[in-house]
Amino acid sequence: MAHYPWKHAEELKQTAQSMVANYKGILAADESNRTATKRLEEVGIESTEESRRKYRQLLFTAPDIDKYISGVILFEETIRQKDDGGTPFPELLKGRGIIPGIKVDTGAKPLAGSPDEKVTEGLDGLRERLAEYYEMGARFSKWRAVITVGDGMPTRQCMEANAHALARYSALCQENGLVPIVEPEVLINGSHDIDTCEAVTEENLRMVFNELYRHNVMPEGTVLKTSMVISGLDAPSRAGVEEVAERTVQTLERVVPPALGGVVFLSGGQGDVEATQHLDAMNKKYKNRVPWRLTFSYARALQNPALGSWGSDMANTEQAQRAFAFRAKLNSLASEGEYSEDLEQQAA
Template sequence: MSNPAELQATVEALTQPGKGLLAADESGPTIARRFESVGIESSEENRRAWRSLLLSTPRLGEFICGVILYEETLGQRSNDAEALPALATRQHIVPGIKVDQGKIALAHAPGDEITEGLDGLAKRLDGYRRQGARFAKWRAVYHISDQLPGRLAIEANADALARYAAICQDAGVVPIVEPEVLMDGDHTIERCVEVTESVLHEVFHALRRHAVILEHMLLKPSMVLAGAGHAQQAPADEIALQTVRTLKRTVPAAVPGIVFLSGGQTPEEATANLDAMNRIGPLPWRLSFSYGRALQEPPLAAWKGLAANVEAAQKALLKRAQLNSAACFGLYDPALEQGA
């Protein structure tokens, strides 16, 4: 059985003021697309070198408190032959692991999807813990249209998220619950409010049914945004207002931290929107970030797979981490984008 004190210690490490998470858990096809965009082959060696570059960035632990890894990365080593989870720990960054096994079409629900990976999860978590992982992440996705997501998708994904969270806590691993309302499409911000509220209500009902301890989990939601194809994109203060209001309606105060995904926003947009939310206060939970592309895009463009560019790439990563740290305090200034 799990040790509540151990879960609490992990939660406290993941909710330190001014720090957030680096999501480096891209699946094989996703990282291949990212690498292809800058002309890098997605070989195991290049993936190892990239994730070693990220985790060995000097001073990264000042702004990043946790890293979500892909299963392959747990077993890889840095250029200095140090296990990557151990390298993260030495940087005072808690290693975590993506445990879902991707999404498939949901039967009898055209256009909706369900996430797989519950079978054998307890056994896998035991192995991940031995490799150094202290928290886990499971992503569910929800498509928006006039009809989507359907009721079945909202309920089925909520139940899977809750079962995953319960299994994690039983194994002594802190679960990050990630219900992502996708920004694909041309829906309005009002439609996104409606869907996000329904999704989060159902998720927390399911968490309660499965006896998940809210104090020993984190929520990783999407921000409330108009669809990427919508003609009218809201400014940061409107996104912040709609997102915080939706969270207040749905997320119990017992949840210690909310770490947003960036979900297709540019690095600058993701930082500005987080900053605008943290200017609204006081709030019952700590609002921070768990960004993948919004942290990795600038350093990846600087690296291009070349050893000579490692230092420049690490500086680019540190800058984005530092700017998002400022956003956690509501202290981000777009003028900082030009300087260090």
């Protein structure tokens, strides 16, 4: 029987509520150095510790983002970096009313016995790392599991292994005062249809929440970061915006506890505008029906315009910041069902 023995229980609830505050969502700036290098090199920027610091500083200091961004997920390198004036990034964010968070898994590795699937690692030494991150100012964390849809996949073995790891991670987070973001991503890669995605997403989330319950993880102090129920990128025909919104909300209603702190979506291979449209459609129609806030925790879908602008001219920081803040504003509106495609024209 769950009894939630966490001394930080009230703080966890308050943090979770702040993470999904009205008109706000979470910036995922937790790309590994390998992923960050790929993104920077795509726009012609050499990836070094300094260029990665400069780029993240550009995002964190953009004007007005505190109106749209509740929290930022940092990478291990980034949480230890400082701005040009010597202020640690967690302190910089906190000063703007933005909650610092930290990605704590060490990546998805081949699953023994099913090498085409992945299991996320990073539990060894996690308790000690979480205590250090809390002292550094982090108040939430993130762990990502990846579920592949394909021939004979996902296997029950893969889903159970990842659900168990997510639950152990979450319990350790709450023990140390950090809200766990639980991210069981069903990958968009593949030719599967939306029916398959819905079935896999529902079964996977059911396993995750069963494991969270078994490990005494308090739902009010937990945030789900989930993929949308969406057709595979290579599907012969792909479901439209309204169907994605309906299927996604329907699946969440079947499985997610009403007491959960909140739901944030990953963009996961969607285009910038597409991800905003889907979030908006969910909130326009279902915002008053569901018991949780439905908002965003995007990486590329928030950063792409800024990165492209900065890559064309690294001296043009202000233009890149405006592009980032504009994308954040549109997703802020989408999180309340107040977005309109007409607003996209303002970017020009």
